[in-house]
Amino acid sequence: MKIDYDRSLSKINARAENVRVFREITGLESIPEDREYWTLCNKQSESDYSEINQMVTAGMIQKCQFHGVDRDGRYIRKNRRLHPTAHWYVGEWLEIIANNTFNPSFVYLDTWSFADYWIATDLVTATMNRSPSKTVIFVNVMLNDPRSSRRFNKDLLLKYIVQSIPAKR
Numbered sequence: 001m002k003i004d005y006d007r008s009l010s011k012i013n014a015r016a017e018n019v020r021v022f023r024e025i026t027g028l029e030s031i032p033e034d035r036e037y038w039t040l041c042n043k044q045s046e047s048d049y050s051e052i053n054q055m056v057t058a059g060m061i062q063k064c065q066f067h068g069v070d071r072d073g074r075y076i077r078k079n080r081r082l083h084p085t086a087h088w089y090v091g092e093w094l095e096i097i098a099n100n101t102f103n104p105s106f107v108y109l110d111t112w113s114f115a116d117y118w119i120a121t122d123l124v125t126a127t128m129n130r131s132p133s134k135t136v137i138f139v140n141v142m143l144n145d146p147r148s149s150r151r152f153n154k155d156l157l158l159k160y161i162v163q164s165i166p167a168k169r
Contacts, residue, residue, distance in 0.1 A: 006045050006047040006049045006050050007047075007049065011051075011110075012049050012054065014110075014140065015051060015054050015055070015108070016054070016058070018106075018108060018138045019055070019058045019060055021136075021138075022060070022106055022136050025136065026105075026134070026136060028105075029059060030059050030060050030061065031060055031061050031065055031105040031106055032105055033062075033065075034103070035065070035103055035104060035105035035106075035132075036065050036066075036067050036087075036102075036103050036104045036105065036106075037055060037060065037061045037065050037066050037067065037104065037105070037106045037107075037108075038067045038068075038069070038097070038102070038104045038106075038107045038108070039051060039066075039067070039068055039069070039107070039108040039109075039110065040068075040069055040070065040093060040108070040109060040110055040111060041068025041069060041070050041075070041076075041079065041088070042070055042075060043075045043078060043079065044068065044075075044079045044082065044083060044086075045082065046082055051068075051108075052066050052068070052079075052083055052086060060106070061106075062085075063083055063085045063086045064085045064086065064087075066083070066086040066087065067086070067087040067088075067089070067104075068086060068087070068088050068089070069089045069091065069093050069096045069097075070089075070090065071090065071091060071092060072090075073090045076088045076089070076090045093109070093123060093127075094122065094123065094126050097126070097127065097130050098126075098130070102130050102131070103132060104131055104132070104135050105134070105135055105136065106135070106136050106138075107127055107131065107135060107136070107137040107138065108138045108140075109123055109124065109127065109137065109138065109139045109140065110140040111123060111139070111140060123139075124137070124139055
C-alpha cells in the first residue's frame with residue numbers, strides 16, 4: 001500500500017498537530033539552531049505539504065536542521081536533489097542514529113510497526129536513550145492490520161517501553 005504523504009490529509013494534519021503539541025509542551029516556537037528534526041522521511045517532494053516543507057513553512061526548522069532516514073535509496077537520492085541542504089540517510093533507523101551525530105530536539109517516528117510488537121518498542125526506547133534531554137518524540141504505530149481484522153493492544157507499547165527503560169539511580 002503506497003501512501004502519497006504530500007497529499008494525505010491525515011499525515012498533513014498529524015504533522016501540524018505535532019508542531020502544535022511541540023510548541024505547547026516546550027514553549028518554543030521553533031527548534032533551537034543547534035538542534036535537529038529527525039524523521040523516517042519517505043519521499044520529500046517540492047510540494048508545500050511534504051514533511052520538510054511543512055516544517056519549514058510552520059517556522060519549526062531551517063532545511064539544514066532536517067534529518068531524514070529511509071531504507072529506500074531511490075527516495076534518498078531524489079530527496080538530496082530536491083533539498084540539498086538537508087541531511088539524508090539510507091538505512092535502518094536504529095543503525096543510522098547509532099552511527100551518526102544525533103542531536104534532535106524533535107523526532108517523528110511515523111512507522112509501519114504494530115503497537116504491540118517489540119519492533120516499535122525497540123525503535124522508541126533506542127531513540128529515547130540516544131536523545132538529549134528535552135527532546136520531544138512523536139511515534140505513530142498501527143493499531144490494526146489493514147490486511148485483516150486483527151487489532152493490536154495499544155497499551156502494550158507503553159508497558160514494553162516502561163519495562164525497557166532502565167530505572168534512574
